[in-house]
Amino acid sequence: xxxxxxxxxxxxxxxxxxxxxxxxxxxxxxxxxxxxxxxxxxxxxxxxxxxxxxxxxxxxxxxxxxxxxxxxxxxxxxxxxxx
Numbered sequence: 001x002x003x004x005x006x007x008x009x010x011x012x013x014x015x016x017x018x019x020x021x022x023x024x025x026x027x028x029x030x031x032x033x034x035x036x037x038x039x040x041x042x043x044x045x046x047x048x049x050x051x052x053x054x055x056x057x058x059x060x061x062x063x064x065x066x067x068x069x070x071x072x073x074x075x076x077x078x079x080x081x082x083x
Contacts, residue, residue, distance in 0.1 A: 016040055023048055031055065 002009045010027065012018040015036050022030050022037075023046040030037070034051040041049045062077060064070045 016044075019044065019046065019049065 010021075012021060015032060018027075018030055018032060019037055019040045021027050023041065023044075029052075034054065037049060038051060041047070064074050064077075066074075
């Protein structure tokens with residue numbers, strides 16, 4: 001639908017900006033990760049945002065460059081995911 005009606009689509013640089021625009025009424029709806037949106041709303045003290053419908057569930061993907069700088073982060077993430 002976004003491709004078919006680009007005049008009805010707006011974007012934001014990040015989720016916090018999206019949450020603020022939504023809470024102030026600049027948008028009536030947003031397509032985003034509901035967990036992130038609701039977390040940001042709670043953190044910012046915004047109470048006029050609610051999740052209406054989950055359109056799709058996707059797996060969360062972590063990607064790290066395989067370098068010595070990231071080795072510590074990769075090992076920590078692996079450890080945390082096994083808990």
